[in-house]
Amino acid sequence: MAETRTLADPALVVAIAERWLGTPYLHQASARGLGTDCLGLARGIWRDLHGAEPVAPPPYTRDWGESSGREVMWEAARAVLIEIPMGAAEPGALILFRMVANGPAKHCGILVPGPALIHARETTGVSREPFTLPWRRRAVAAFLFPG
Numbered sequence: 555m556a557e558t559r560t561l562a563d564p565a566l567v568v569a570i571a572e573r574w575l576g577t578p579y580l581h582q583a584s585a586r587g588l589g590t591d592c593l594g595l596a597r598g599i600w601r602d603l604h605g606a607e608p609v610a611p612p613p614y615t616r617d618w619g620e621s622s623g624r625e626v627m628w629e630a631a632r633a634v635l636i637e638i639p640m641g642a643a644e645p646g647a648l649i650l651f652r653m654v655a656n657g658p659a660k661h662c663g664i665l666v667p668g669p670a671l672i673h674a675r676e677t678t679g680v681s682r683e684p685f686t687l688p689w690r691r692r693a694v695a696a697f698l699f700p701g
Contacts, residue, residue: 565646566603631662671685
C-alpha cells in the first residue's frame with residue numbers, strides 16, 4: 555500500500571521563509587535573525603512546521619565544486635520531504651540547485667510568488683530575488699514539506 559502524506563500549507567511555508575529575510579549568512583547555522591546558510595533556512599522552516607528536526611545534518615563544506623559523486627543534500631531531502639517533478643514546483647516548494655556543472659546539488663531555496671526565490675547566500679544573507687532563467691537552469695529537484 556502506498557504511503558499517503560499530508561502536505562504543509564504552501565502559503566505557510568512562504569510566510570515562514572519571509573520571516574527569515576534579512577538574516578545574515580553564517581555557514582552551518584540555522585538561527586533566524588542571527589545567522590544561517592541555505593540548508594539552515596530549510597531546517598528553520600521545518601522546525602516552525604514540526605518542532606524538532608528529524609535528523610542532525612553532518613558537517614558540510616561550502617565548496618560547490620565537490621566531486622564525491624554523492625548527492626548528499628538530495629538524498630537527505632528525499633528522506634524527509636516529498637519529492638515532486640521540477641515542472642510542478644509552485645510557491646512553497648524547496649528547490650535544489652546544482653551550482654557547477656557535474657557537481658552535486660549544494661544550494662537550496664524556497665520558491666515564492668513572483669516567481670521569486672528566498673535563499674541564503676554569503677553575499678546577501680537571506681534575501682528574495684527573481685527566479686530567473688539562470689536559476690531555473692541550475693534547478694534540479696523540487697520538494698514539498700509534509701504537513
